[in-house]
Amino acid sequence: MKQSAKFFSNKECEYYPCHEGIEEVNCLFCYCPLYRFEECLGNPSYIERDGKRIKCCTECTFPHKAEHYDQIMEYLKTKG
Secondary structure, eight states, X not given: OXXXXXXXXXXXXXXXXXXXXXXXXXXXXXXXXXXXXXXXXXXXXXXXXXXXXXXEOTTOOGGGSGGGHHHHHHHHHHHO
């Protein structure tokens, strides 16, 4: 995919690719903007640590797929 305001891929990053199984990783949302929401568009798992429930997004690739950009932006608009 062409580099744009909706997509870029930083292949020089030491962590690239951060997830396996994606043909083109969108690095725009390197830090997931959905992490802070209890209900998000991705598929997180949860772990228990020190009596706390922690969202684990290790296996989630949702924000790194270019076709999800518009969906993420619309979701964020509804959350204020």
